Amino acid sequence: MPLVCLTDFQAHAREHLSKSTWDFIEGGADDCCTRDDNMAAFKKIRLRPRYLKDVSKVDMRTTIQGAEISAPICIAPTGFHRLAWPDGEMSTARAAQAASICYITSTYASCSLEDIVAAAPRGLRWFQLYVHLNRQINKQMIQKVESLGFKALVITVDVPKVGNRRHDFKNQVDLMKNLLLKDLGSPEMGNVMPYFQMSPIDPSICWEDLSWFQSMTRLPIILKGILTKEDAELAVKHNVQGIIVSNHGGRQLDEVPASIDALTEVVAAVKGKVEVYLDGGIRTGNDVLKALALGAKCVFVGRPILWGLACKGEHGVKEVLDILKNEFHTSMTLAGCRSVAEINQDLIQFSSIVLSPNLPPSAFWFLVSVSQGSDLAMAGWSCLVTGGGGFLGRRIICLLVEEKDLQEIRVLDKVFRPEVREEFSKLQSKIKLTLLEGDILDEQCLKRAFQGISVVIHTASVIDVRNAVPRETIMNVNVKGTQLLLEACVQASVPVFIHTSTIEVAGPNSYREIIQDGHEEEHHESAWFCPYPYSKKLAEKAVLEANGWALKNGGTLYTCALRPMYIYGEGSPFLSAYMHGALKNNGILTNYCKFSRVNPVYVGNVAWAHILALRALRDPKKVPNIQGQFYYISDDTPHQSYDDLNYTLSKEWGFCLDSRMSLPISLQYWLAFLLEIVSFLLSPIYKYHPCFNRHLVTLCNSVFTFSYKKAQQDLGYEPLYTWEEAKQKTKEWIGSLVKQHKETMKTKIH
Numbered sequence: 001m002p003l004v005c006l007t008d009f010q011a012h013a014r015e016h017l018s019k020s021t022w023d024f025i026e027g028g029a030d031d032c033c034t035r036d037d038n039m040a041a042f043k044k045i046r047l048r049p050r051y052l053k054d055v056s057k058v059d060m061r062t063t064i065q066g067a068e069i070s071a072p073i074c075i076a077p078t079g080f081h082r083l084a085w086p087d088g089e090m091s092t093a094r095a096a097q098a099a100s101i102c103y104i105t106s107t108y109a110s111c112s113l114e115d116i117v118a119a120a121p122r123g124l125r126w127f128q129l130y131v132h133l134n135r136q137i138n139k140q141m142i143q144k145v146e147s148l149g150f151k152a153l154v155i156t157v158d159v160p161k162v163g164n165r166r167h168d169f170k171n172q173v174d175l176m177k178n179l180l181l182k183d184l185g186s187p188e189m190g191n192v193m194p195y196f197q198m199s200p201i202d203p204s205i206c207w208e209d210l211s212w213f214q215s216m217t218r219l220p221i222i223l224k225g226i227l228t229k230e231d232a233e234l235a236v237k238h239n240v241q242g243i244i245v246s247n248h249g250g251r252q253l254d255e256v257p258a259s260i261d262a263l264t265e266v267v268a269a270v271k272g273k274v275e276v277y278l279d280g281g282i283r284t285g286n287d288v289l290k291a292l293a294l295g296a297k298c299v300f301v302g303r304p305i306l307w308g309l310a311c312k313g314e315h316g317v318k319e320v321l322d323i324l325k326n327e328f329h330t331s332m333t334l335a336g337c338r339s340v341a342e343i344n345q346d347l348i349q350f351s352s353i354v355l356s357p358n359l360p361p362s363a364f365w366f367l368v369s370v371s372q373g374s375d376l377a378m379a380g381w382s383c384l385v386t387g388g389g390g391f392l393g394r395r396i397i398c399l400l401v402e403e404k405d406l407q408e409i410r411v412l413d414k415v416f417r418p419e420v421r422e423e424f425s426k427l428q429s430k431i432k433l434t435l436l437e438g439d440i441l442d443e444q445c446l447k448r449a450f451q452g453i454s455v456v457i458h459t460a461s462v463i464d465v466r467n468a469v470p471r472e473t474i475m476n477v478n479v480k481g482t483q484l485l486l487e488a489c490v491q492a493s494v495p496v497f498i499h500t501s502t503i504e505v506a507g508p509n510s511y512r513e514i515i516q517d518g519h520e521e522e523h524h525e526s527a528w529f530c531p532y533p534y535s536k537k538l539a540e541k542a543v544l545e546a547n548g549w550a551l552k553n554g555g556t557l558y559t560c561a562l563r564p565m566y567i568y569g570e571g572s573p574f575l576s577a578y579m580h581g582a583l584k585n586n587g588i589l590t591n592y593c594k595f596s597r598v599n600p601v602y603v604g605n606v607a608w609a610h611i612l613a614l615r616a617l618r619d620p621k622k623v624p625n626i627q628g629q630f631y632y633i634s635d636d637t638p639h640q641s642y643d644d645l646n647y648t649l650s651k652e653w654g655f656c657l658d659s660r661m662s663l664p665i666s667l668q669y670w671l672a673f674l675l676e677i678v679s680f681l682l683s684p685i686y687k688y689h690p691c692f693n694r695h696l697v698t699l700c701n702s703v704f705t706f707s708y709k710k711a712q713q714d715l716g717y718e719p720l721y722t723w724e725e726a727k728q729k730t731k732e733w734i735g736s737l738v739k740q741h742k743e744t745m746k747t748k749i750h
Contacts, residue, residue: 003311006283006304009320013084013310021083023167025306028250030164034258035250038281041258045290046349050336058332060325062340062554064275064298065152065220065241067124070100071325072340072554073288075317076246076279076300077128077154077224079108084310087111090119091309095317097123099325104128104154104300107141117148126152128224130159131209133202142216153217154244155210158225160203163252210238222277225252227262229269242275249280249302260291267295272490272549272557285327289335293347295552344493344553346452382408383614384453384494386440386485387460389413389420391571392500395607396457401430403611408432412449413460414439440481443488450492455614458485459500461539464532465696467679468689471531478535479542486546486557493553496617498610499543499561501630504533506563508702511665516597518706520632530695540630547628558617561630562609565706568637568645569603569726570733578646579734582655583741589646591658596641597703602726605635605719612715625714632706635719637726639705649730653738668697 003009014022028035060071075096082088089111096103097120104126105116117125127145132138142153213221220241226232227247235243245263247256256262259280267276278291279300291299301324308320337343383400387393388411400409409431411424416435427433438445440460450456462469462477482499489497506524507513518524526533540561549557568575582589609631616622640648647657663671675690682688711717721729 003319005323006307006320009304009307009311009316013307016310017084024080024083025303027165027167028254029252030166030254032250033255034247034253037258038247038250038260039283041260042281042283042287042290045260047286047289047293047335048347048349049334050346053336053338055333055336055338057338058329059339060329060332062298064102064277065222067102067151068100069102069124069298071328072292072296072298073282073321073324073328074102074298074300075104075305076302077104077106077156078302078306079106080110081306081309082110084306085313085316087119087313088309089116091314092305092317093117093120093123093125094314095308095321096120096125098318099321100124101321102126102298105150113144113148125150126154126222128154128156130156131202131205133200135212138213139216142213142219146217146219150219152220152222152242153213154222154224155213156224156248157205157231158227158246158248158252159201160205161201163248163254165251207234207238210240214239224279226266227257227259229265232266232269236270236273240274242277243270244277244279244300245296246279246300260287260294263291263294263296267552268491271487272551275550282324285324285329285331288324288328289331289337289343289347292340292343292554293345295345297550297554341495341553341555344551344555381406381454381618382410382452383455383457384410384412384449385457385459386412387458387500389416389435390459391569391573392567392603392606393457393459394420394423394571395569395603396459396610397424397427397433399607399611401427401433403614406431408434408452410434410436410449410453412436412438412440412445440485441476443484446484446488447491450488450494453492453494455496455498455618456485456489456494457498457500457610457614458482458543461500461536462532465530465699467530467693469531474531474535478532479538482539483542486542486549486559489546489557490549490551493551493555495551495555495558496614497543497546497557497559498613498617499540499559500606500610501540501543501561501563502533502536503563503565503632503704503706504528504699505537505540506706508698508704511669511698511701514703516703516705518632518704520630520710528695530693533695544628544630558623558627560613560617560626560628562606562613562633562711563630563706564606564609564633565599565601566642567603567606568600568649569730572603575646575649575730575734576737579650579655579737580741582650583738587653587655589643589650589655589657591643596643596701597639597705598642599634599639599705600637600642600645601634602637602719602721602723602730604721604726604729606633608720609633609711609715609717612711612717616715622714629714631711631715631717632708633711633717634706634708635721635726636723638723642700649727650734652731653735665697665701668692668701669694672697 003012061068062072081092085091089105089109093103093116102124106128107130127150129141222242222244223235223240224244225246225248226235226243232243243266245259245266247259259278263278270276275297276295277298277300278296279302282288282299282301288299304320305317308316335347383406385393385396388397397409397411400406415437424433424435436449462474464474505526507526509527526537528534543559543561546557547559551557616626643657672692672694676693679688679690708717
């Protein structure tokens with residue numbers, strides 16, 4: 001009778017192995033609760049398949065530590081393969097090579113490393129290390145595996161002492177008699193050492209010791225045996241390259257969480273900074289799908305490999321792998337996943353999960369928060385706009401509603417004014433528009449907002465050029481808020497992130513500096529430590545550095561940033577405040593910026609650039625050129641001073657520029673410096689905010705213009721509105737402000 005599933009191989013192997021060998025392979029610690037939970041936990045998870053998707057071609061390929069494998073199913077480190085088959089690890093290595101997957105060779109391999117490498121010279125191999133008291137042995141092993149072409153070092157961290165394996169104690173003499181371990185020899189004993197004479201595992205190993213291993217090798221270091229967020233965070237802090245969530249197959253400390261139950265906690269903790277893998281309990285293709293949906297990059301299989309080896313040697317291992325790969329292919333197809341990148345937590349029915357009694361509280365709350373947000377997930381693609389109730393965000397949303405196949409726009413802002421709610425309500429006939437009032441600094445809010453999202457457009461920020469807002473507030477919102485959004489992208493597997501930056505990240509640093517038609521290839525960076533330009537510079541840097549991050553579902557995060565010039569247009573808060581100030585001053589416009597020359601940009605064109613960036617980052621053909629880039633965004637508005645622009649837009653309504661002589665720029669600059677000193681001296685007793693500062697003087701009196709040619713070339717950007725159209729729309733809006741002011745004045749008189 002053919003063997004068609006892994007349990008068939010399990011039963012067949014039991015018939016062919018001695019009792020002591022079977023007990024060694026199948027045994028767990030103490031009452032074997034964790035061993036059994038590893039498999040049972042998978043059965044408590046239900047899947048949410050998606051249908052009517054073209055799954056005629058399903059691609060199982062993925063990468064681990066930069067190396068491509070045919071499927072996210074690899075071989076975990078297990079020792080003593082010659083107990084199951086005469087060729088032992090050599091047969092296992094050949095099967096792994098044939099399957100184009102990774103094989104982690106155990107410290108306790110019963111074949112020499114040279115023989116294993118010779119058996120499968122083209123195979124992808126990692127080496128698993130038990131840390132021994134004799135550091136010289138550790139050093140020799142690391143140097144040997146590196147010289148033999150192993151591609152990563154897997155350090156097992158959950159064995160400071162061997163677990164309480166009762167069956168092994170009963171069978172020890174029978175199992176270990178005459179079994180020799182290769183490659184663990186000390187100089188005195190040659191290259192072979194009996195099991196009972198091995199240098200014992202070092203129970204004193206701690207986090208600080210990782211630096212010693214890192215100094216020994218250039219190989220990526222993977223920690224095997226992590227189960228908690230605290231240890232996962234420490235692993236990231238100590239610069240490891242990967243984590244295997246594992247409880248050692250239930251062979252160490254019993255009654256710890258099943259590996260799949262611990263996975264979400266670890267994935268959430270690393271925030272996409274390292275790859276996370278899983279072993280323990282994988283028996284079907286559905287199990288593989290569930291592990292990847294919960295954030296594993298790849299799974300490693302242990303006992304089933306030994307079952308296959310015991311049945312048919314190399315061919316048995318190959319059959320086990322083929323069964324798992326075929327089942328996984330079927331699971332992907334039936335779930336509607338065309339590639340590994342499409343596997344994400346939307347496949348998991350969290351509300352149906354029966355939580356293990358051993359599941360840590362932090363993992364419980366993670367699952368609850370996802371469950372609460374699951375109602376937000378929709379078919380097709382969806383977009384989240386932060387700061388969507390603001391000046392620019394509203395214009396972006398008005399353009400988004402016309403995008404093809406967009407199913408939902410989710411708008412996140414701290415508060416929505418009544419007129420904004422009314423404006424958005426008119427769009428509901430075109431698309432589902434969900435308004436979420438919340439703070440980007442609230443991680444629970446972000447978890448809910450991000451569920452089912454495909455694209456994030458991040459416009460939210462605190463804008464302050466007069467230093468009137470506390471520095472801490474600006475840094476928190478603009479920098480920390482952006483970082484939290486990026487981390488939320490990783491957890492929710494959102495692949496596209498577009499950041500609204502500002503021209504101020506590039507300067508100007510001096511009013512004497514002249515930059516005309518600057519471009520992205522030139523290096524321009526703000527040297528100001530004023531909170532707004534400084535925070536935006538750090539935020540943009542974080543966004544661009546996040547490009548290429550690994551997402552929880554195994555996909556990749558693609559980012560870009562847009563640097564618009566001074567944005568004008570109807571609804572501009574700066575223009576509104578400026579005009580209201582002039583109305584209170586008999587229509588006289590201040591004239592502080594007559595020495596500047598800038599290229600302002602209309603809000604509708606900035607919004608259009610965001611739409612084009614979104615399209616480009618979602619286009620596989622364009623994304624290689626766009627990802628990790630920033631773009632200056634301007635349009636055909638004439639280059640002029642800020643004051644000239646304001647006058648051009650408002651003169652029709654009777655506004656005029658102040659004809660009085662303004663102070664020389666140098667005098668303005670030093671006066672601003674004195675006011676800053678006064679503000680600093682008064683700060684312990686009084687919060688004095690000067691009406692202007694050196695940064696503002698520089699900003700308002702510089703020649704600072706940039707070209708949009710790169711955006712034109714890469715994004716296909718052409719201004720959606722001409723200067724004449726933009727001017728007319730803005731003038732009409734200013735006219736409405738004048739009308740409102742007159743009506744208000746009449747009311748006050750009466």
